[in-house]
Amino acid sequence: MAEQLVSLPRNKLLALLGTLALLLAPHLAQMPFWLILVTLLPLAWRAYTAWSGRRLPGRAVRLFLAGAMIVLVFLQFRTLVGRDGGVVLLACLVALKLLETTSRRDVRILTLLGYFVAGTLFLVSQSFWMLAYVVFVCVLLTGQLFAWQRDDNRFEPEEYRRALRLMLEGLPVALLLFVLYPRLATPLWSMPADRPQASTGIADTMTPGSFSDLTLDDSVAFRVDFRGRQPERDQLYWRGPVFERFDGYTWLQREFAPALAPKIVPLGRTLDYTITLEPQQRAWLFALDLPTRLPQGARLTSRMQAVYRQPLTTRARFDLQSATDWRIEEDGDRFAVTQALVLPHTGNPRARQLAQGWRTLPPQVRVARALMWLQNNRFFYSLAPPLLEGADQVDQFLFTTKEGFCEHYAGSFSFLMRAAGVPARVVGGYLGGEYNAAGDYWIVRQADAHAWVEVWLEGRGWQRVDPTAVVSPLRVSSGLARSVRDSDRLPMLLRENAAWLANLRLKWDNVVYVWDRWVIGYDTQRQMQLLKQLGVDSLDSATYLAWLVGGFAAVLALYTLAARRGPRADRPRDPAARQWRGFLRRLAQRGLSPHPGEGPRDFALRAAAALPAQAELIRRICNHYLAARYGDDPDAARQLAKTIKTFRL
Amino acid sequence: MPHSFSPALAQLNRVILGKEDQVRMALCCLLARGHLLLEDLPGVGKTTLAHALAATVGLRFQRVQFTSDLLPADLIGVSIYQRDTGQFRFHHGPVFTQVLLADEINRAPPKTQSALLEAMEEQQVTVDGTSYPLPEPFFVIATQNPQHQIGTFPLPESQLDRFLMRLELGYPDGAAERAMLAGENRRDLVAQLRPAVEPNDLLTAQREVDKVHVAGPLLDYVQALARATRSHDALSYGLSPRALLGLIAAARAWAWLDNRDHVIPEDVQAVFPGVAGHRLVQRASGRVAPDAALELLRAVAIP
Numbered sequence: 032m033a034e035q036l037v038s039l040p041r042n043k044l045l046a047l048l049g050t051l052a053l054l055l056a057p058h059l060a061q062m063p064f065w066l067i068l069v070t071l072l073p074l075a076w077r078a079y080t081a082w083s084g085r086r087l088p089g090r091a092v093r094l095f096l097a098g099a100m101i102v103l104v105f106l107q108f109r110t111l112v113g114r115d116g117g118v119v120l121l122a123c124l125v126a127l128k129l130l131e132t133t134s135r136r137d138v139r140i141l142t143l144l145g146y147f148v149a150g151t152l153f154l155v156s157q158s159f160w161m162l163a164y165v166v167f168v169c170v171l172l173t174g175q176l177f178a179w180q181r182d183d184n185r186f187e188p189e190e191y192r193r194a195l196r197l198m199l200e201g202l203p204v205a206l207l208l209f210v211l212y213p214r215l216a217t218p219l220w221s222m223p224a225d226r227p228q229a230s231t232g233i234a235d236t237m238t239p240g241s242f243s244d245l246t247l248d249d250s251v252a253f254r255v256d257f258r259g260r261q262p263e264r265d266q267l268y269w270r271g272p273v274f275e276r277f278d279g280y281t282w283l284q285r286e287f288a289p290a291l292a293p294k295i296v297p298l299g300r301t302l303d304y305t306i307t308l309e310p311q312q313r314a315w316l317f318a319l320d321l322p323t324r325l326p327q328g329a330r331l332t333s334r335m336q337a338v339y340r341q342p343l344t345t346r347a348r349f350d351l352q353s354a355t356d357w358r359i360e361e362d363g364d365r366f367a368v369t370q371a372l373v374l375p376h377t378g379n380p381r382a383r384q385l386a387q388g389w390r391t392l393p394p395q396v397r398v399a400r401a402l403m404w405l406q407n408n409r410f411f412y413s414l415a416p417p418l419l420e421g422a423d424q425v426d427q428f429l430f431t432t433k434e435g436f437c438e439h440y441a442g443s444f445s446f447l448m449r450a451a452g453v454p455a456r457v458v459g460g461y462l463g464g465e466y467n468a469a470g471d472y473w474i475v476r477q478a479d480a481h482a483w484v485e486v487w488l489e490g491r492g493w494q495r496v497d498p499t500a501v502v503s504p505l506r507v508s509s510g511l512a513r514s515v516r517d518s519d520r521l522p523m524l525l526r527e528n529a530a531w532l533a534n535l536r537l538k539w540d541n542v543v544y545v546w547d548r549w550v551i552g553y554d555t556q557r558q559m560q561l562l563k564q565l566g567v568d569s570l571d572s573a574t575y576l577a578w579l580v581g582g583f584a585a586v587l588a589l590y591t592l593a594a595r596r597g598p599r600a601d602r603p604r605d606p607a608a609r610q611w612r613g614f615l616r617r618l619a620q621r622g623l624s625p626h627p628g629e630g631p632r633d634f635a636l637r638a639a640a641a642l643p644a645q646a647e648l649i650r651r652i653c654n655h656y657l658a659a660r661y662g663d664d665p666d667a668a669r670q671l672a673k674t675i676k677t678f679r680l
Numbered sequence: 681m682p683h684s685f686s687p688a689l690a691q692l693n694r695v696i697l698g699k700e701d702q703v704r705m706a707l708c709c710l711l712a713r714g715h716l717l718l719e720d721l722p723g724v725g726k727t728t729l730a731h732a733l734a735a736t737v738g739l740r741f742q743r744v745q746f747t748s749d750l751l752p753a754d755l756i757g758v759s760i761y762q763r764d765t766g767q768f769r770f771h772h773g774p775v776f777t778q779v780l781l782a783d784e785i786n787r788a789p790p791k792t793q794s795a796l797l798e799a800m801e802e803q804q805v806t807v808d809g810t811s812y813p814l815p816e817p818f819f820v821i822a823t824q825n826p827q828h829q830i831g832t833f834p835l836p837e838s839q840l841d842r843f844l845m846r847l848e849l850g851y852p853d854g855a856a857e858r859a860m861l862a863g864e865n866r867r868d869l870v871a872q873l874r875p876a877v878e879p880n881d882l883l884t885a886q887r888e889v890d891k892v893h894v895a896g897p898l899l900d901y902v903q904a905l906a907r908a909t910r911s912h913d914a915l916s917y918g919l920s921p922r923a924l925l926g927l928i929a930a931a932r933a934w935a936w937l938d939n940r941d942h943v944i945p946e947d948v949q950a951v952f953p954g955v956a957g958h959r960l961v962q963r964a965s966g967r968v969a970p971d972a973a974l975e976l977l978r979a980v981a982i983p
Binding site for chain 1: 893895897898941942943944945946949976977978979980981982
């Protein structure tokens with residue numbers, strides 16, 4: 032074993048170790064600390080033995096390490112297979128394999144394993160960056176495979192260039208396969224969200240602070256493409272969960288909503304749009320208030336919330352239609368209306384007392400009165416309102432602190448309405464968004480989370496009332512950034528003074544969006560859409576076969592053509608030959624070009640005779656060329672370039 | 681710095697008038713450790729060239745006139761029984777020399793021809809199971825009359841291949857011929873020649889020639905020429921790998937004689953007719969086609 036060890040060139044082995052470290056890095060980021068140590072140990076050990084020439088550990092040590100890895104992985108993931116456990120185990124064992132890599136055959140196996148690990152990196156993330164990273168690592172692996180193919184110890188950067196060229200040459204085939212190869216309707220393994228993010232997104236309950244916390248989160252909730260008519264900013268109420276039960280502190284969704292959804296009749300023109308939702312734990316579609324047409328698999332609840340039939344744990348795209356102006360018909364859910372009057376029996380006496388005073392007015396006027404009261408009592412819109420503690424939080428907010436975020440206003444306003452005898456409920460969702468001119472779409476971030484109120488008026492049904500708009504009209508018309516005093520609490524990208532950064536971010540967001548839409552989002556359905564445009568009705572049809580075969584034939588023809596033209600014939604690799612060719616081109620302008628079998632020196636003599644003024648220079652250029660191309664002088668090429676530069680016709 | 685052989689070249693050109701190219705090629709052949717075949721009519725100076733070359737380089741010289749009754753033993757030597765010791769003793773033949781002039785080689789029967797060619801290839805002769813090494817350097821200059829003359833045994837291609845170069849001398853031009861006629865007797869001149877180089881100079885020069893750099897693009901050119909001979913419609917055979925090795929060796933020597941440490945395409949072109957001419961056989965006539973070499977040189981592009 033020791034003899035074989037010597038035969039593996041150190042430089043190539045260390046390069047392979049480095050590449051494997053790069054490969055394992057994204058996996059390591061997912062591992063707990065001690066598992067990282069166990070994985071890095073074989074790498075470091077192998078690097079040390081390569082460096083010092085010492086022996087590799089024996090079988091017992093390797094077996095012990097393998098056992099330790101398996102146990103640790105099992106303890107961490109409670110399984111040895113599957114997306115997380117299996118991949119981490121693979122990464123560990125690839126690292127371990129290093130400790131018994133003593134021959135070129137082992138190296139080859141390791142490299143092939145490396146390609147496999149590179150594939151599993153897409154289980155960590157499917158972002159554009161990850162693709163770039165994987166391609167980079169694969170170029171390294173392939174280049175090293177070339178280098179290992181040589182018997183000597185030399186390792187030239189040329190190998191990487193060859194690898195890169197090979198990958199580029201493979202690109203047309205990869206594209207063809209990507210477009211035409213049948214996509215799997217469901218992946219071989221389920222792909223849950225990149226990482227469960229309990230903290231982000233709108234929760235299914237609302238307490239004071241639950242929305243203002245989201246304003247610190249500038250991650251994208253969803254992106255929206257409007258087709259045709261663009262909406263006004265103050266119409267962008269993205270409807271989420273409806274909170275109907277109030278227990279004195281928290282607003283909750285009702286456990287079940289058995290009634291049928293009301294019929295929404297659009298008034299005026301509707302908006303058609305596509306929404307691309309980032310992974311979430313729930314099935315909420317966040318349709319624009321209110322949706323008139325839903326995609327397949329989605330339904331409208333009796334609370335007029337669009338939900339999908341299963342949680343949207345992966346990125347998903349839906350085509351929707353909404354009306355910003357509507358009339359509700361056939362709302363048979365009277366139960367919901369009566370529920371929207373229920374309040375806890377006790378608590379918040381001052382708010383109740385205030386609302387009692389409006390009871391004599393018609394319901395519509397009560398709403399207006401309450402809004403007016405908010406407007407005239409010096410309320411502030413703030414991301415960092417004073418903490419509300421103990422019982423009677425509505426009273427505290429309305430009469431003491433008077434500073435709050437949307438959930439404070441929405442919650443208190445609903446309380447006042449119910450106390451005044453007007454059915455009211457809180458609606459969660461997002462307000463506004465950011466228009467990305469680079470890609471002509473809207474980005475809605477978690478920071479855009481918002482809560483507003485719906486009141487039920489006899490004869491008109493549920494009507495949207497946004498108390499926040501009364502306190503801070505800018506929040507609705509201009510977005511969050513312009514509506515708060517303490518803008519330093521805002522996420523970096525929403526701040527006004529970071530305009531250039533925000534602009535850059537928008538451009539990048541567009542790249543990501545295109546990537547998500549056309550690469551990640553290219554699923555069975557979209558493939559069939561595309562294939563239909565190519566005249567393919569089913570994957571069994573002859574047309575499909577024709578496209579497949581024709582596509583490959585075209586790619587092959589492309590390769591053949593490229594090989595025939597060849598960069599070699601077109602453009603010499605040798606810099607001296609390139610220089611000389613340029614020189615010949617310039618002489619050709621004077622009608623001087625070499626005959627097929629005429630040597631450079633003979634030609635130079637002829638040219639010198641034809642151009643006596645340049646004879647000496649031509650002779651020198653020729654000598655430098657001959658020395659550079661046929662001689663053993665590494666300096667001659669530089670001399671040649673220098674001399675040719677002085678040549679003027 | 682001029683190489684150590686420029687005085688030798690000058691001296692040869694004083695004796696052999698108007699044949700600078702052939703003289704240079706002959707010297708080049710010697711430096712490349714090859715053997716030389718001179719083919720031309722009688723009386724154009726083949727023997728004089730061989731003799732002058734040997735004298736100028738300071739090598740021992742032997743001349744053997746090949747005739748139809750020349751036997752291998754006449755050339756190589758023979759073991760003769762010694763009555764006083766009761767043993768056979770080998771008497772060295774004329775082949776044991778440094779420069780051997782095999783005059784009119786195509787007049788000897790094939791058996792004798794092949795004995796010589798074997799000696800050329802192996803640098804030694806074997807008689808009765810004992811090998812006797814030939815001196816170094818060992819340089820054979822064979823002369824041959826044009827094959828259509830009667831009473832000749834033409835050398836087969838395989839044996840022609842053993843000669844690095846084949847040269848034709850041709851008639852001298854008018855001025856050179858006039859100078860020759862007016863001047864001293866050539867034989868006397870040759871007899872008076874003193875070596876123009878030191879005894880070890882030739883071996884040193886041969887080693888230097890080996891070190892002349894041959895770059896990749898030049899090998900590309902040599903291979904392109906070889907491909908052209910092999911795919912040529914009018915030729916029966918292309919150049920053998922041995923011929924290509926010889927071509928490169930000769931081109932090295934030519935570059936060395938030109939005071940260069942690397943071979944350029946012109947060197948290859950200079951020696952190509954001499955090296956390839958006798959190896960290219962016309963398909964139609966079955967004769968060697970020296971002109972084909974020139975034609976190829978004009979046609980094959982230099983990479």
